[in-house]
Amino acid sequence: LDMQQFISEMPKAELHVHLEGTLEPELSFALATKNNIPLEYKTPEQLVAAYDFHDLPSFLKIYYAGMNVLINESDFYQLTWDYLVKAASENIVYAELFFDPQAHTSRGVSFETIITGIHKAQLDAEQKLGINSQLIMCFLRELSAESAMEHLKLAMPYLPWLVGVGLDSNERDNPPTKFAEVFAKARALDLKLTMHCDVNQLNTLNHIEQCLDEIQVDRIDHGVNALQDPVLLEKIKQKKLGLTVCPISNRFVVQSLTSAEIRQMLEHNILVTINSDDPAYFRAYLNENFIELQKEGQFSAQDIVTMVENSFKVAWLKDSEINQYL
Ligand code: HPA
Numbered sequence: 110l111d112m113q114q115f116i117s118e119m120p121k122a123e124l125h126v127h128l129e130g131t132l133e134p135e136l137s138f139a140l141a142t143k144n145n146i147p148l149e150y151k152t153p154e155q156l157v158a159a160y161d162f163h164d165l166p167s168f169l170k171i172y173y174a175g176m177n178v179l180i181n182e183s184d185f186y187q188l189t190w191d192y193l194v195k196a197a198s199e200n201i202v203y204a205e206l207f208f209d210p211q212a213h214t215s216r217g218v219s220f221e222t223i224i225t226g227i228h229k230a231q232l233d234a235e236q237k238l239g240i241n242s243q244l245i246m247c248f249l250r251e252l253s254a255e256s257a258m259e260h261l262k263l264a265m266p267y268l269p270w271l272v273g274v275g276l277d278s279n280e281r282d283n284p285p286t287k288f289a290e291v292f293a294k295a296r297a298l299d300l301k302l303t304m305h306c307d308v309n310q311l312n313t314l315n316h317i318e319q320c321l322d323e324i325q326v327d328r329i330d331h332g333v334n335a336l337q338d339p340v341l342l343e344k345i346k347q348k349k350l351g352l353t354v355c356p357i358s359n360r361f362v363v364q365s366l367t368s369a370e371i372r373q374m375l376e377h378n379i380l381v382t383i384n385s386d387d388p389a390y391f392r393a394y395l396n397e398n399f400i401e402l403q404k405e406g407q408f409s410a411q412d413i414v415t416m417v418e419n420s421f422k423v424a425w426l427k428d429s430e431i432n433q434y435l
């Protein structure tokens with residue numbers, strides 16, 4: 110069995126991908142020219158050469174600098190459309206997409222511009238490419254809870270376009286409980302809840318515990334460190350929570366694809382899923398994540414099938430919709 114072909118051809122779901130993290134250098138240059146925004150580099154190749162990530166803050170700096178080229182509705186449309194074309198080419202049939210509205214409204218882009226561009230591309234991709242997707246609004250955790258709440262209010266006219274809310278960006282000193290009120294309100298609006306607990310962050314076990322006990326999330330993004338605490342692991346198992354792990358993203362922080370941890374999760378019957386996180390920056394989309402992970406961890410075809418099935422099982426779809434994929 111050719112594992113690379115097996116992985117590439119399998120219909121897959123992606124549950125942890127930041128739309129702003131799918132901004133390819135070529136689109137970045139095209140939008141910079143169109144919108145008259147100066148870039149620090151002369152060519153897309155030079156820009157990629159400057160991608161030097163070794164921890165979360167060093168990544169976030171380049172990630173936020175990159176997205177300054179996104180101004181008009183058509184820019185958000187193009188960003189989303191290009192990702193969905195790429196995803197469809199990798200045989201992704203369903204995707205849940207994160208976006209970071211505060212990173213754009215803070216630059217004077219209106220919430221309506223952002224979400225309308227994204228939504229129109231989702232509709233076109235469903236019709237023309239047959240790829241289904243849903244949208245998750247993330248809050249930037251280094252900003253205030255008040256700002257998060259304001260953005261939840263901005264989203265009110267667009268609730269049918271959102272499936273859930275998430276929490277991302279700089280985790281240090283920004284625990285889940287900082288956003289307890291916002292997430293309680295989101296839950297009352299029937300939105301699903303997830304939060305990042307990135308690999309090896311300060312107080313990560315406390316953050317995972319808060320996600321489980323106080324916020325009562327429906328999934329955890331990353332969450333790899335839960336393996337260090339049997340109590341947390343058992344809760345994740347009992348609640349049948351999905352963990353959206355991103356192997357190549359993890360490699361920038363822990364110099365490994367965390368294949369040993371992923372194997373342990375499978376052995377514990379944890380619903381671990383494989384995802385790309387910020388594929389344009391990490392230079393690897395979903396298939397590349399699976400292929401590299403399989404090589405590092407020597408996973409069997411059955412292991413791969415289990416992880417792909419897990420992502421459909423913990424997707425935020427109705428049971429009837431999930432059963433169509435399984
Ligand atoms: N971690 C936290 N925040 C993020 C990430 C990430 O990997 N990507 C985009 N925002």
Ligand code: ZN
Pocket residue numbers: 125127277305330386
């Ligand atoms: Zn992420």
